Amino acid sequence: MGEQTGEANRISMLYRKRGCMLKKCEKCQLHQHATQMVNGRGGNHAKVMLIGEAPGYEEDLQGTAFVGKAGQLLNHVLDKLGVGPDDVFITNCLRCRPPENKLPSPKVVLEMFSCCEPYLQKEIHKVKPKVIVLMGSIPLYVIGHKVHVTQHEGTVLPVTYMNIPLVASYHPAFVLRQPSKEVCLARALYTAFDMVGIHPIPKPSDTFFDYDKEDVI
Numbered sequence: 001m002g003e004q005t006g007e008a009n010r011i012s013m014l015y016r017k018r019g020c021m022l023k024k025c026e027k028c029q030l031h032q033h034a035t036q037m038v039n040g041r042g043g044n045h046a047k048v049m050l051i052g053e054a055p056g057y058e059e060d061l062q063g064t065a066f067v068g069k070a071g072q073l074l075n076h077v078l079d080k081l082g083v084g085p086d087d088v089f090i091t092n093c094l095r096c097r098p099p100e101n102k103l104p105s106p107k108v109v110l111e112m113f114s115c116c117e118p119y120l121q122k123e124i125h126k127v128k129p130k131v132i133v134l135m136g137s138i139p140l141y142v143i144g145h146k147v148h149v150t151q152h153e154g155t156v157l158p159v160t161y162m163n164i165p166l167v168a169s170y171h172p173a174f175v176l177r178q179p180s181k182e183v184c185l186a187r188a189l190y191t192a193f194d195m196v197g198i199h200p201i202p203k204p205s206d207t208f209f210d211y212d213k214e215d216v217i
């Protein structure tokens with residue numbers, strides 16, 4: 001009861017702050033613990049779309065994708081690559097935050113994605129990206145039909161989604177835990193931008209991302 005009142009207060013506070021209704025959907029069980037649906041952010045005509053897994057705590061509160069620590073790391077890598085904010089659109093395959101950021105089994109996630117997929121497809125129809133980067137195991141599984149990120153990261157997958165080529169990469173949240181993988185994320189992004197004729201300079205090397213991570217963590 002106390003938890004429900006807290007939840008109601010939080011939503012009411014956000015409602016007053018925004019002056020508009022929070023976007024909600026109840027098509028799958030993830031809505032039960034989420035404050036609101038979280039849509040993507042970025043250039044409306046970006047040639048590259050990045051798709052992650054699901055919103056986290058900050059995204060759930062703010063209603064925007066990748067605004068927490070993983071998003072800050074991603075911004076930092078994009079910045080290092082010299083990619084402008086309008087060159088990329090960043091979103092997730094699921095729109096609601098899972099409880100404690102933990103997703104259920106892949107089979108259940110696949111069912112959730114079948115409910116949520118129309119929202120992603122709407123964004124793809126609007127943005128019309130030329131390449132999609134699947135960041136992490138969940139988008140790789142539900143969209144790319146592959147299981148092991150380690151095997152596929154940095155590569156162009158042999159399948160497409162809505163006729164759009166797919167590149168696999170690590171998720172920025174994983175890179176936060178494994179900083180040595182940051183160059184892999186950068187290389188995967190480099191591959192995607194290179195495919196659409198955006199040529200980031202310099203090409204990421206093992207030493208390219210040798211900066212102080214205190215900036216973003």
Ligand code: SF4
Pocket residue numbers: 025026027028029030031037094095096112115116
């Ligand atoms: S995850 Fe997607 S389908 Fe499920 S409730 Fe949220 S918006 Fe709806």
